[in-house]
Amino acid sequence: MSVNISNILESVGEYWLLMKKAFRKPEKWSIFFKQFIEEADKLIIGSIPIIAIISLFIGAVVVIQTDKNMDNPLIDKMYIGFMARETLVLEFCSTMVALILAGKMGSNIASELGSMRITEQIDAMEIMGVNSAGYLILPKLVSATLLSPLLMLMSFILGLLGGALVVQVMGMISLSQYVQGLQFSFKPHYVTYSMTKMAVFCFIITSVCSYFGYYAKGGSLGVGRSSTRAIVISSALILVFNYLLTNILL
Amino acid sequence: MIKVNKICKSFDGRTVLDNISINYNPGQCSLIIGASGSGKTVLLKNLVGLMQPDSGEIWYGSDLFTAMDENQKKSVRTNIGMLFQGSALFDFASVEENVMFPMDFFTDWSREQKLERANFCLKRVNLENANKKMPSELSGGMQKRVGIARAIALNPKYLFCDEPNSGLDPTTSIVIDRLIHEITQEYNITTVINTHDMNSVMEIGDKIGFIYKGRLLWEGCNSDILDSECKELNDFVFASKMARRLKGLE
Numbered sequence: 001m002s003v004n005i006s007n008i009l010e011s012v013g014e015y016w017l018l019m020k021k022a023f024r025k026p027e028k029w030s031i032f033f034k035q036f037i038e039e040a041d042k043l044i045i046g047s048i049p050i051i052a053i054i055s056l057f058i059g060a061v062v063v064i065q066t067d068k069n070m071d072n073p074l075i076d077k078m079y080i081g082f083m084a085r086e087t088l089v090l091e092f093c094s095t096m097v098a099l100i101l102a103g104k105m106g107s108n109i110a111s112e113l114g115s116m117r118i119t120e121q122i123d124a125m126e127i128m129g130v131n132s133a134g135y136l137i138l139p140k141l142v143s144a145t146l147l148s149p150l151l152m153l154m155s156f157i158l159g160l161l162g163g164a165l166v167v168q169v170m171g172m173i174s175l176s177q178y179v180q181g182l183q184f185s186f187k188p189h190y191v192t193y194s195m196t197k198m199a200v201f202c203f204i205i206t207s208v209c210s211y212f213g214y215y216a217k218g219g220s221l222g223v224g225r226s227s228t229r230a231i232v233i234s235s236a237l238i239l240v241f242n243y244l245l246t247n248i249l250l
Numbered sequence: 251m252i253k254v255n256k257i258c259k260s261f262d263g264r265t266v267l268d269n270i271s272i273n274y275n276p277g278q279c280s281l282i283i284g285a286s287g288s289g290k291t292v293l294l295k296n297l298v299g300l301m302q303p304d305s306g307e308i309w310y311g312s313d314l315f316t317a318m319d320e321n322q323k324k325s326v327r328t329n330i331g332m333l334f335q336g337s338a339l340f341d342f343a344s345v346e347e348n349v350m351f352p353m354d355f356f357t358d359w360s361r362e363q364k365l366e367r368a369n370f371c372l373k374r375v376n377l378e379n380a381n382k383k384m385p386s387e388l389s390g391g392m393q394k395r396v397g398i399a400r401a402i403a404l405n406p407k408y409l410f411c412d413e414p415n416s417g418l419d420p421t422t423s424i425v426i427d428r429l430i431h432e433i434t435q436e437y438n439i440t441t442v443i444n445t446h447d448m449n450s451v452m453e454i455g456d457k458i459g460f461i462y463k464g465r466l467l468w469e470g471c472n473s474d475i476l477d478s479e480c481k482e483l484n485d486f487v488f489a490s491k492m493a494r495r496l497k498g499l500e
Contacts, residue, residue: 115341121340124332128351129328
């Protein structure tokens with residue numbers, strides 16, 4: 001037990017030192033911006049298709065499930081729209097999407113950095129005098145943290161659209177009732193809250209997965225192990241921070 | 251010139267480098283030889299600053315490298331080129347981008363100037379018309395040449411090679427050895443090579459240090475290695491049947 005605790009403390013210390021190294025001033029801003037654009041394309045733009053498909057279908061499923069559970073004739077059916085909106089904005093579009101991104105983006109980051117570590121590419125950068133953490137990790141952190149709230153917004157809009165489509169196709173309520181429900185008691189703060197959560201979750205994903213990739217060892221098996229651990233730990237941290245942020249922000 | 255003064259390094263109580271002192275001179279290929287696990291790689295990693303010795307000093311000219319902080323080491327590292335065992339070419343970059351990588355960070359040259367320098371370095375290692383290829387499209391020997399071209403891109407004062415012949419056939423090995431030797435003499439570079447290849451020893455060993463169980467047991471050059479009276483060195487040099495036959499021991 002004591003060994004495990006000391007290992008955890010050592011890892012936390014290593015993580016902070018890596019973050020400190022990554023957040024040093026870039027050697028050249030032009031190189032940083034080039035990397036920023038590349039990472040934004042790879043991590044954020046590359047995640048759009050999967051997030052779009054999942055959001056559309058989840059939106060549709062939430063509407064169907066809400067409808068099936070509203071048997072009481074005294075409850076106005078427009079609440080289907082209201083419930084769908086609240087479910088999507090409060091949990092699905094930030095927490096669930098972040099968990100999906102932890103798998104997609106996290107494995108990408110951990111395996112990329114891990115294979116660079118075991119093939120000595122990171123050592124090569126260090127020997128040249130390049131801050132490898134600043135070059136490889138900082139653009140990932142900045143692009144994912146700054147741009148992921150837009151992914152959350154996209155997911156929210158597509159989820160509502162998925163709900164609208166299913167309402168139209170199945171005819172459980174009219175579209176105007178659904179829209180009325182979406183507009184009912186709308187709190188813009190919930191969107192800000194969800195966007196903030198998404199930014200924090202994506203920082204966790206990129207930083208934790210970068211840490212596990214950067215310090216990967218033990219050949220290709222080791223890279224696989226690091227990727228798996230990175231995803232498991234970042235997913236667990238997302239859930240913990242979801243609880244903390246909800247307590248603080250709501 | 252690099253001066254190593256009484257360096258020691260241990261891992262978990264096991265001594266890997268034991269009081270090693272040796273000088274490396276410009277214009278010479280200095281070889282570190284020894285069996286696997288003898289401490290060669292640890293010595294090389296200490297020399298380039300990827301590891302910090304427990305005690306002792308490493309001098310680059312008049313600069314005490316072991317007493318420098320990371321920022322100070324950076325200025326020394328811009329004078330260092332390194333060829334890695336697996337070449338460590340960046341997967342994400344083409345051949346010419348690999349060679350231009352250190353120039354991107356440490357020069358203010360225009361793209362044309364960098365390209366001109368990259369072409370010069372690639373021509374010097376006899377690798378023309380491969381600029382746009384990716385590392386995965388190159389043979390092992392070609393990858394080593396690109397590694398050398400990248401290492402000499404900024405006219406380094408010091409060149410380190412970690413097992414430059416590993417994975418290469420004997421003919422290609424000799425070509426790579428001669429290339430390193432020529433470049434060392436042509437640009438008056440202080441070159442340190444970590445190897446256990448006896449062909450390299452005989453071909454380019456201007457200065458040789460034999461490491462046995464972390465201790466420097468023998469120093470000399472290729473002309474006197476075969477006549478040494480050091481038992482451990484002879485066991486290493488004449489380990490193969492072919493070497494014993496040539497020596498007349500069989």
